[in-house]
Amino acid sequence: MTNTAVAIVALVSILAVAVLAWMQSVRLRDASIADTCWGLGFVLLAWMYVALSRAATPRAWLAAVLVTVWGMRLSVHISRRSRGHGEDPRYAKMRAAQRQAFWWRSLFTVFWLQAIILWFVSLPLLLTASAARPPSLTVLDGVGILLFAVGFSLEAVGDAQLQRFRNNPSNRGRVLERGLWRYTRHPNYFGDAVLWWGVYALAASTPGGWLTLLSPLLMTFLLVRVSGLTLLEESLKRSKPGYSAYVARTPAFFPWFPGGS
Secondary structure (H helix, E strand, O other): OOHHHHHHHOOHHHHHHHHHHHHHHHHHHOOOHHHHHHHHHHHHHHHHHHHHHHOHHHHHHHHHHHHHHHHHHHHHHHHHHHHOOOOOOHHHHHHHHHHHHHHHHHHHHHHHHHHHHHHHOOOOHHHHHOOOOOOOOHEEEEEEHHHHHHHHHHHHHHHHHHHHHHHOOHHHOOOOOOHHHHOOHHHHHHHHHHHHHHHHHHOOOOOOOOHHHHHHHHHHHHHOOOOOOHHHHHHHHHHHHOOOHHHHHHHOOOOOOOOHH
16 A cells, blocks of 8 residues: 555544444543543554555664653543543533533544544645655664653653642642742643654655655644643643742743753
8 A cells, every 4th residue: 555545544534433432422421531532542543554554674673662652641530540530621611612412522622533633634644654764773763762761761751740749638729849840830841742743753764755744743733822831821821839939930831950050
């Protein structure tokens, strides 16, 4: 199959999976399932690309394994974090605004929208899986692996530090300013962006792989301006009295020393 054909099959497949997830969300009245399925969707596409590719280089297998480790960890983390807390406030707000229409609109505005974004961001994996050259790993591949490792570590450690902080009842209403959270207000989002630039570096080491540049750019933009940092901070400023002061002295995205240190 050509890359175009594989891309179309992948898009149709991920849209079909999104329909199944949407049906479950309608049954449970909880659209948060979309977030739990986010990482798993990348895992599905990564191995689909490998299975349908004409080449099976070490790079192809490496990229699929790395994304699998990331996607499984993220989905398990989100599932555990949301258990017993009801629907995510973002979706609850949409449900309240759209009322009776939300059950069917959510297929398009939540599940299919996320599926299309997921598919587009995953395109570097398609190029990585389908390229027969270079047959062995290159220096650029090494850069990609390093970026992925750094990004994955930042995301996983940041999530773990935040979860431990939240699990302590004495921290209710307080702001986490220790560990990675002392140097950036969103170490997990920053790590997520970095690791996807690592995936892009793996693709860029193959002929034509650089053409998927828009994929990590889109992921970074979404994390900073749309579903990540901006949307989250609006609610944090309202719910945590000390958050505005934390914002004033702590970098938003790129880690750096806090102001006044």
